[in-house]
Amino acid sequence: MRSHVLNARTTRAYSSTSGNPAPGRPVAPGVQERPHPRSAFGRRVVGIIGVGKVGSALARLAIAAGYEVLVAGSPRQLALELLVDTVAPGARVKDASELARRADLVIVAVPFGKVDSVDWPLLDGKVVVDATNYWPPIDGVLADVEADGRSTAEQHADLNPAAHVVKSLNHLGYHDMEEDERPAGDPLRRAIAIAGDDADAKAVVADFVDAIGFDPVDAGPLASGRLLEPGHLVFGRELDRDELRHALAQEGATRLV
Numbered sequence: 001m002r003s004h005v006l007n008a009r010t011t012r013a014y015s016s017t018s019g020n021p022a023p024g025r026p027v028a029p030g031v032q033e034r035p036h037p038r039s040a041f042g043r044r045v046v047g048i049i050g051v052g053k054v055g056s057a058l059a060r061l062a063i064a065a066g067y068e069v070l071v072a073g074s075p076r077q078l079a080l081e082l083l084v085d086t087v088a089p090g091a092r093v094k095d096a097s098e099l100a101r102r103a104d105l106v107i108v109a110v111p112f113g114k115v116d117s118v119d120w121p122l123l124d125g126k127v128v129v130d131a132t133n134y135w136p137p138i139d140g141v142l143a144d145v146e147a148d149g150r151s152t153a154e155q156h157a158d159l160n161p162a163a164h165v166v167k168s169l170n171h172l173g174y175h176d177m178e179e180d181e182r183p184a185g186d187p188l189r190r191a192i193a194i195a196g197d198d199a200d201a202k203a204v205v206a207d208f209v210d211a212i213g214f215d216p217v218d219a220g221p222l223a224s225g226r227l228l229e230p231g232h233l234v235f236g237r238e239l240d241r242d243e244l245r246h247a248l249a250q251e252g253a254t255r256l257v
C-alpha cells in the first residue's frame, strides 16, 4: 500500500507471486465513497476472459464496485468454478459465448501469446479492453509482433474489426490494482490510461476504471496504446492523473483531454 505521496519516479515491476484481496481501507475525510455502477436496467455486467492474476484481481475489484462479473477461463482450468469461488467469490463462470452476449464490457486478460485463442468473432460490437502486454522475458521474442510496427492493441483489434478495442488496465501490476485503488477525490488516487478510437467505448472503460478505484485518463487513439506498453514512461509507475497526462504528453500522445 502506498503511504507516500505520488512520485513519478516510482516504478514497480510485475510480481509472479499471487496477490490477496486488499482489506477495506479507511476513506480520507471529505472523500466520497464510490457509488455502485447501477443503471435503470440493473447492474452492469463485466466479462473477464482469463482467470489468472490479472483476471481474478479485476474480478474482485469489479464485484466490490457492484458489477455483475462473468469469467471465462482456459480449458486447462478443470476446477474453474471451485477456483473462482475461492479467488473471486461472487463472480460466475460462463462459457465465452454467454459472457460475450451478456457483458457490457469485456476484458481480455490472457497471456499475450494466447490472445489468438480468444474467440474474437463473439465480440462483434462489444467494448473490449485489451489488458495484455507483450513482454519478451515472459512471452519470448515474437518476430511478427515486433516487425508489425503498430501498437499491440492495434494488432489485436485486427482480430475483430467489429469490436471496439480499448487499451487499458495493462500498465500496472495485478497486485497494485488492489493495493492502490482509492475512492474518487482521495489525494493518493492513482490514474489509469485509456487508449482507443471509439469515444463511447472509452467512456464505458473510463466508468469502469473510476468505479474500481482509479482516475481514468484519455491517452488518445488506439495507436497511443503503444505508450502504455512495457518500456514506456507510464508502465509500472505510480502516477496520479496530472502526472500520467504529463508522462503521456512527454512521449507525444495526441488528443489528450
Ligand SMILES: NC(=O)c1ccc[n+]([C@@H]2O[C@H](COP(=O)([O-])OP(=O)(O)OC[C@H]3O[C@@H](n4cnc5c(N)ncnc54)[C@H](OP(=O)(O)O)[C@@H]3O)[C@@H](O)[C@H]2O)c1
Pocket: 014, 015, 049, 050, 051, 052, 053, 054, 055, 072, 073, 074, 075, 076, 077, 109, 110, 111, 112, 114, 117, 118, 119, 131, 132, 133, 134, 135, 169, 170, 171, 172, 173, 174, 175
Ligand atoms: N501479471 C500482471 O501484473 C499483469 C498486469 C497487467 C497486465 N498483464 C497482462 O495481462 C495478461 C494476463 O496476465 P496474468 O498475469 O493474469 O497471466 P496468468 O496469471 O497466466 O493468467 C492468464 C490466464 O488466462 C488463461 N487463458 C489462456 N488462454 C485463454 C482463453 N482463450 N480464454 C480464457 N482464458 C485463457 C490462462 O490459462 P493457461 O495457463 O491454460 O494458458 C491463465 O489461466 C498478460 O497478457 C499480461 O502481460 C499482467
